[in-house]
Amino acid sequence: MRFQIGRLGRASHFTADARGAVAVEFALVGMLTVGLVLEALQGGLYLYQRSEIERVTALAARQVMIGAAASSGLTAAQFLQQDVCAALPSGMSCANVTVDLETVSQAASPGGFYVYANADMSGPVPMPSTGTYCAGSPGSVMYLRVSYRSVAISPAWRALASSSGTTIGGTPAYSVTAYTAFRNEPFTGGSAGC
Numbered sequence: 609m610r611f612q613i614g615r616l617g618r619a620s621h622f623t624a625d626a627r628g629a630v631a632v633e634f635a636l637v638g639m640l641t642v643g644l645v646l647e648a649l650q651g652g653l654y655l656y657q658r659s660e661i662e663r664v665t666a667l668a669a670r671q672v673m674i675g676a677a678a679s680s681g682l683t684a685a686q687f688l689q690q691d692v693c694a695a696l697p698s699g700m701s702c703a704n705v706t707v708d709l710e711t712v713s714q715a716a717s718p719g720g721f722y723v724y725a726n727a728d729m730s731g732p733v734p735m736p737s738t739g740t741y742c743a744g745s746p747g748s749v750m751y752l753r754v755s756y757r758s759v760a761i762s763p764a765w766r767a768l769a770s771s772s773g774t775t776i777g778g779t780p781a782y783s784v785t786a787y788t789a790f791r792n793e794p795f796t797g798g799s800a801g802c
Contacts, residue, residue: 649761657758675746675797706735709740750789
């Protein structure tokens with residue numbers, strides 16, 4: 609009894625057969641390509657969120673600077689809703705925003721703006737998780753921080769976000785924060801300070 613070995617059964621024909629080569633090549637480089645596209649999308653999303661938080665921070669700071677927030681008697685929640693969240697684009701959730709608005713005493717080290725820097729001056733101190741709110745009085749020096757937490761979608765960003773310990777619903781998240789310092793204009797009305 610003789611068994612016939614077909615054309616594809618011979619080992620010598622495997623090397624000459626080009627069928628399926630594209631599928632094998634795509635399997636080898638496809639995941640890398642998808643990963644690079646995902647990283648590019650995550651980077652673009654970060655830059656977009658960064659520019660929007662910077663824009664929103666500048667708009668909110670202007671409302672404080674001209675005395676609109678102080679003369680209206682806004683609470684922290686009202687300031688967040690009316691001056692910060694109202695300026696956010698529709699794709700960014702207000703639930704992920706934290707605002708920290710404080711008056712700054714004009715003092716040398718270790719007071720003044722030095723309280724917002726690490727002791728070794730390597731960077732800013734972390735923002736409080738709940739934030740604070742003080743619209744100040746005319747002529748006050750103010751410091752405004754607006755932070756937005758966003759879920760990391762790419763594997764590399766998730767790994768970096770996991771090390772920070774920030775999460776949204778248990779999913780690793782990163783923070784985008786904008787800072788600005790300014791002096792209130794000599795507006796009328798409002799509180800005498802905080």
